[in-house]
Amino acid sequence: MKILFYSTQRFEQPYLLKANFLHNDISFTETALSLDTTDESIGYDVISIFTSDDGSADVLKRLRQNGIKFIAIRAAGHDNVDLKKAVELGIRVANVPEYSPYAVAEHALALILSMNRKIILSDRQVHLHNFTISNLIGFDLHNKTIGIIGVGKIGSVLVKILHGFGCHLMGYDIQENEKLKHQYGLEYVTLTRLCSESNIISINTCLTPKTRYLVDSKLIALMQRGVMLINTGRGGCVNTADVIAGLESGQISYYGADVYENEKGIFFHDLSDKKMEDPLLKKLLDMPNVLITPHQAFATKEALSNIASTTFYNIDCWEKGKTNKHELRSKVI
Incomplete structure (x- = not known):
């Protein structure tokens, strides 16, 4: 099989090369x-x-005309692929459903701690030889109520981590995990209750038609005034304009995100010599109580190794005619 890797970042190519044992004809772009x-x-x-x-759909049609039979997604999310059209065209698609839930969950915690303890501001001040702390006051995570929207693999790891801080944990998900309830005291509640009682809310859900703009002005209005909102899920789960309005009104006191609804063409690119054309992102970046990272939560050595090995597992299954447990065809209704 001849394989072409689109959107190959320099940091991932060594991991892909190391994970390849069978294929001599691969190209990166x-x-x-x-x-x-x-x-x-x-x-x-x-x-x-x-x-x-x-x-x-239009892209998939052209790919099929070009002879493409298989698409290996180097991520868990697959909302950027029209799976129904892929099935119609006979293109088989697989993803990497799990690469390192620890990487993303730990990054969510990093955002929480960095904003709460004013780490970015503190670092700037001390580099200016300003060692005062009057504007660096945070709060204990211990005894705070934290709501987790989406308690899948990543959300479950975050539950375990935050349990160690002594937090009260609430979860919102269509499927309840009994082990998390009994072992870590996670209480599954309605989305309304989660928003109204949580000091911190972490979004860890995938993007579907039902979760697109899940967090909007109506949901924000139900949150505690001064809430901290974290998004390491998908950018489209949040209506950015509504979040900005919540930040400006004081309803939201902190916003930390590793994803952004319009990140395509921005994240993973060096735009330091260009003017920021996206008004919503520019507004977020200008706010002192906002911390944005460029979709780096997954970027650990362990996760990159797992993504590479699973990607080649998917390709090897297709080449050998074996059942591929990560194939998305069976999930299309």
Whole structure:
């Protein structure tokens, strides 16, 4: 099989090369998959894409015309791929459903602690030889109520971590985990109650039609005034304009995010020599109580190794005609 990796970042290529044991004919490109770049796939059997690549119906049609039979997604999220159209066209798609829930959960905690304890501001001050602490006052996480929206693999790890801090934990998910309830005291509640009682809310859900703009002005109005909101799930789960309004009114006191609803074409790119054209992101970055990271939560050595090995597992299964447990075809209704 000939394999083309779209949107290959320099930091991931060594992990992909190390995980490849069977394939001699692989190519890497930093180019993102779009309707304008589909012709780069001519002559290949498999392409591998990332979350920022375009897997819409028109793109898939062109890929199929070019001879592409398989798409290996180097991520868990697959909302950027039209799976129904892929099935219609006979293109088989697989993802990496689990690479390191610890990486993302630990990053969520890093955002919480960094904002609470004013780490960024403190670092700036001491580098200016300002060693006062009057504007660096935070709060104990112990005994605080933390609500977790989406208690899957990542959310479950976050529950375990925050239990160690002595937090009261609430969860909102369509499926309850009995072990988390009994072992860590997680209480499953309605979304309304979670918002109204939580000091900190962490979004760890995937993006679906039901979760798109899940956090909007109506839900924000139900939250405790001064709430801390964390999003390491998907950017589209949050209506950014409504979050900004909540920050400006004081309803939200802290916002930490590793994802952004319009991050495509921005995150993973060095735009330091260009003017910020996105007004919502610019507004967020100008706010002192906002901490944005560029979709780096997954970026640990362990996670990158697992993503690479699982990606080649998916490709090897297709080549050998074996059942692929990560294939998404069976999940399409």
